Amino acid sequence: MNGPAARLRNFLRERLPVDGEQLRALTNEPVPHHLKHWWFCLGGTPAYLFVVMIVTGILLAFWYEATPTRAWESVRVISEDVAYGWFLRSVHRWAATLMVAAVVLHQMRVFFTGAYRRPRELNWLIGMGLLVCTLMAGFTGYSLVYEQLSYWGATVAANLADNVPVIGGLLKSFLLGGDDYNAHTLSRFFVLHGAILPVTMIGLIALHVTLIRLHGVAEMKFRRDEATAPRFFNFFPDHLLTELTIGLVLMILLCVLASIFPVPIGPRADPLSTPEVIKPEWFFYVAFRWLKLWSERAAFLSLGAIVVVMAAWPFIDGWIRRKRPGSEASVFVGIVAVLAILGLTVWEALVAH
Amino acid sequence: MSLEWKKSVIAVLGLLFLGSLVLIQKLEVDRRAVEAKLVAEPIVVPAASRQCVDCHAQSTPGLVDHWKDSTHAHKGVGCVECHQAEKGDADGFDHYGAHVAAIVTPMDCGRCHPDEAKEFGASHHAKGGNILASLDNLLAEVVEGSRSPMNPHAPTPGRPDVTSVNGLASVEVGCKQCHGSKVGLLATDGRSITVDDLKPDKHGKPTNTAILADVQRRDGKPLLHSGSWPNTGIGRINLDGSLGSCSACHSRHDFSARRARQPENCGKCHLGPDHPQKEIYEESKHGVAYRDLKDHMNLDAKDWVLGDDYSQAPTCATCHMSGNLRNGGKVTHDPGERISWTNRPPVSLGMDTDKNHAVIKESDPAKRAAAIADGGDSWQAKRQRMTDVCMHCHTQDYVTSFYEQYDDLVVLYNEKFAKPGQAIVAALRAQKLLTPQEFDEEIEWTWYYLWHHEGRRARHGASMMAPDYTHWHGMFEVAERFYVELIPQARELAAHAAASGKQAEADAVTKVIDEILARPEHVWQDKGH
Amino acid sequence: MTLSLLASYGTFAAMAGRFLLPTGGRPRRWLLVSDLGSFRAGATRTFVAPTGERIVIARRAAGDASGGDDRGAPALDEFVALSSTCPHLGCQVTWQPQETRFFCPCHNGTFAPDGSPTGGPPLEANQSLPRYPLRIDAGLLYIEVPLADGAAT
Incomplete structure (x- = not known):
């Protein structure tokens, strides 16, 4: 009993006063039976993709140089010269795309199942924060490549930020590090993309998961479920295996996407000529089309208002349900919103200007 | 789904993931293989020329770009290596x-x-x-x-600077x-x-x-x-x-071997009414094949050896300068080394050259042989070098017969028109019926057209297989110039001399003309008497 | 299952590691030094490599030349190109004409004009100044040197 293994265990136990059993009990929360349905795993998917983004992002940062003179060239070096560079860059880019899609799907699932309702309003708010961070990370990410889209996207976005009431000018200066796109701008985007946003997201994700743990996952009942099925199953190892499966499917998907559609590198940014056809990434199509529909200021402010309404929806919904118990208003609002988003996205995708 | 079942699914998915990574690896290897060939070698600006390049990239960017595309740039030969001068x-x-x-x-x-x-x-x-x-x-x-x-004879409006x-x-x-x-x-x-x-x-x-x-x-x-x-x-x-x-x-500043291998390059000078080699080549089967197959001719090859790097068609350089398999790939920068006739003078000469690479004009066979032996080069040796080129695509019999055709045309021109024309003009000059000044009498222009333009066209056309140049632009015009202009003009000069009291001189010239026209090749003319 | 997971994620990690490795060192290139005619026996030249390094190229004095073909063309072994990077710990050596030696300021290493060590740590370890490969091609002397970053245009 006094072998070196036991001595080591005692040594660790003394300095890390956590018992394995305690840890297991603490983390091994009961998982509601409905999570056996695969489409309820859309929360774990973005989390897994986030880890992929962090890993590939750190790798890419080893070669990336955040200066206007070298940025495009360094991305070219990554894509063409470095071993597996094209692959890791493609995985990073495709994971970003899938992550945005997964976050949006996750949010739709939460919305339509009413999982945001009391007492879970705060977690919806945090989720909104994560959505905004994800989109911003997507935007700052493609600004770093310093191809034409990067440059003009950043320029347009910074000028839009100017429309924010009161602090607009300040925000723009903060974003660009000057009055217009200059030598400091790219480092700012790099810090946002590589430090501020990921750290914020890690914090938000931690809060998100903690709140889920504290509230417990909202339970669902399905008609098809056998009445005899247990209400819960164990996180270890059952749900973990599910998540592992999802992770592997995602990895395979990323590999396939990266090899069939490797991410190209566009023409280097030219501050003297805006390309004929310029469009942001697909997940900004909605906002892009919306901005073109109204006057710039009205569109931008209404966009802000929409985001605020989305964030505040659990409270608005709660108010409606207090006034008219049993109202399904939120479902209809949701359907209208989804159709509007889809419509604007498709519209933008189909036209050149 | 049971836990065991899930584990198996994960195992299979893991293997699939591994499989897709293997696929990625293969793509990576393929990409490297392709890139190894595609990527152009980077240019190195030699330290001594860096300042030149920095400044001239601003002031004369085209010049620097030409250099950057050159073999010199790839081998580290910069500006000063060629442009450097020594004190003095x-x-x-x-x-x-x-x-x-x-x-x-x-x-x-x-x-x-x-x-x-x-x-x-x-x-x-x-x-x-x-x-x-x-x-x-x-x-x-x-x-x-x-x-x-000279002085200008009237003002040029808007250009008061034209003063001489x-x-x-x-x-x-x-x-x-x-x-x-x-x-x-x-x-x-x-x-x-x-x-x-x-x-x-x-x-x-x-x-x-x-x-x-x-x-x-x-x-x-x-x-x-x-x-x-x-x-x-x-x-x-x-x-x-x-x-x-x-x-x-x-060409500066890309010093292109590729360009020098193409006929357009020679065509800057070897064209036009007096020596249309470029047009003759274009008319020939050689030129036609070149135009068709140029893209397959490996013009960027380092040595560009006929029979090794290409054999689609010959260019000017192929026959006259470039290396071929039969000569061990030896390039010469003296295009005269493979030319067996010089068709430049009024009467074509065999291209025996002396040690100074000058054409031997000596007529005594012994002296000619001595000059050739003394560091010179015979026309036969030159023709053999050209034959070596021809025989990459043609048989010996074919080449020999081609040279018979070519020789026959040159000799025909020499004997029927060139030597007689030369003799008539010489007789006029000897009898002082022409002034010593060239080009002040019409017959001098006539004779110049005959040999310098039309006669060369005929001979060059025959040398490089352009039938239209040999005949219509060549011998046809030579004949017309001879019968319709040269002979009547010479007779008129003689008649004019006789009328002005120089009967003896006129008779001497007329005798030369009559003797020539009495030759069998000229008696076809029905003089009507 | 564990094996399959380890193999697949392990491969991914190995690829990531390979990604971080430098891409095969600096590219090297043969560059022209001079024609042989103007490089007299006993002469020394400084060749500035694209990286900025000053490389001393010397041709041995006539007399101790061992080779050369019948045309009197110099043989490759008459030439030597010395790096100015000290083999000890990589500092730059300087030429001290009054001492006729190369001197490394980091640990007082010294070298003879032919690059052999004469003092300091290089002598103890018997390390000569590194030599660059030279080549004679068609009467021209070439040297193989690393290219600077961004030499590509």
Whole structure:
């Protein structure tokens, strides 16, 4: 009993006063039976993709140089010269795309199942924060490549930020590090993309998961479920295996996407000529089309208002349900919103200007 | 789903993931293999030339771009390697810390390319500048222009600066751009200081250094006489005494072997009414095949050896200069080495050359043989070298018969028209029925057209298989010129002489004409009496 | 299952590691030094490499030349190109003409004009100044040197 293994265990136990059993009990929360349905795993998917983004992002940062003179060239070096560079860059880019899609799907699932309702309003708010961070990370990410889209996207976005009431000018200066796109701008985007946003997201994700743990996952009942099925199953190892499966499917998907559609590198940014056809990434199509529909200021402010309404929806919904118990208003609002988003996205995708 | 089942699913998915990574690896390997061939080697600007490149990339970016695409750039040969001048060079000047000269001569190129420079120096090309007292030059200097500057005879509206006429303009812009100028430094009094004044030693350094004080300079840079520069004529006579210009064929600043291999390059000069080699080549099957197959001819190859690097079609360079499998790939920069007739003079001569690479004009067979033996070269040896080229695609019998056809045409022209024409003009001159001055009498123009334009077209056409040039542009016009112009003009001169009391002279000329026309090849004419 | 997971994610990690490795060192290239005619026996030249390094190229004095073909062309072994990077710990050596030696300021290493060590740590470890490969091709002397970053255009 006094072998070196036991001595080591005692040594660790003394300095890390956590018992394995305690840890297991603490983390091994009961998982509601409905999570056996695969489409309820859309929360774990973005989390897994986030880890992929962090890993590939750190790798890419080893070669990336955040200066206007070298940025495009360094991305070219990554894509063409470095071993597996094209692959890791493609995985990073495709994971970003899938992550945005997964976050949006996750949010739709939460919305339509009413999982945001009391007492879970705060977690919806945090989720909104994560959505905004994800989109911003997507935007700052493609600004770093310093191809034409990067440059003009950043320029347009910074000028839009100017429309924010009161602090607009300040925000723009903060974003660009000057009055217009200059030598400091790219480092700012790099810090946002590589430090501020990921750290914020890690914090938000931690809060998100903690709140889920504290509230417990909202339970669902399905008609098809056998009445005899247990209400819960164990996180270890059952749900973990599910998540592992999802992770592997995602990895395979990323590999396939990266090899069939490797991410190209566009023409280097030219501050003297805006390309004929310029469009942001697909997940900004909605906002892009919306901005073109109204006057710039009205569109931008209404966009802000929409985001605020989305964030505040659990409270608005709660108010409606207090006034008219049993109202399904939120479902209809949701359907209208989804159709509007889809419509604007498709519209933008189909036209050149 | 049971836990065991899930584990198996994960195991399979893990293997699939591994499989897709293997696929990624294969893509990576394939990509590397392709890129290894695709990626152009980066250019290195040699340290000594970095300053030149930095500045000239702003001031003359095209020039720097040309250089960057050159083999020189890839091998680390920069600006100063070619442009450097030594203290004491006539045209050297200090330029941002380097001592350079604008004109790069074969002597400069020869520092690294000694064999090429030597072969070129021995060629007829290098002597192209020595036309300066020829018939052609007389035409341009005197007939077309004026040897001394003239006054303008009426104002040119809008150009009050036109105060004198440079009578040598046609020579400078026409003749010398192919033949090469005698490069001159601009003197303070406007005259041209050439190699004749500088008297350079064998290293190109002027021995007459006193005259350099007369050179006009701007910021220390000696100015060149605009009558002599810009010029890339192939026989340029340079300030250092060297002959020729490598850029005539290789172009600055990319010094392209590829370009020199293409007929368009030779076509800058070898075209037109007097020697349409370019058009003749284009009419021939050789030229037709080249135009069709050019893209497959590996023109970028390092050595471009016929039979090894390509065999689709010959260009000018293929037959006259480039290496081939049968000669061990040896390139020559003396295109005369494979030419067995010279069709340049009025009467074609066999291309026996002496040790100075000059055509042997001697008629005594023993003396000819001696000159050939003494470091010379026989026409048979030259023809054999050309035959080696032909035989990459044609059999010996085919080539031999081709040469019989070619020889027959040249001999026919020589015997039926050239020697008789020459004899008639000589008789007129001997009898003083012509002034010593060339081109002041119509028959002199007639005779010049006959041999210099039409006669050459016929012979060149035969040499490179262009039937239309041999016949319609060639022998047909030679015959017309002979029967319809030369003979009547000669008779008229004789008649005029007889009328003015020079009966003896007239009779002598008429006798020469009659003897010629009595030959069987000329008696076809029905004189009606 | 564990094996399959380890193999797949392990491969991914290995690829990531390979990604971080430098891409095969600096590219090297043969560059022209000079024609042989103007490089006299006993002469020394400084060749500035694209990286900025000053490389001393020397041709041995006539007399101790061992080779050369019948045309009197110099043989390759008459030439030597010395790096100015000290083999000890990579500092740059300087030429001290009054001492006729190369001197490394980091640990007082010294070298003879032919690059052999004469003092300091290089002598103890018997390390000579590194030599660059030279080549004679068609009467021209070439040297193989690393290219600077961004030499590509």
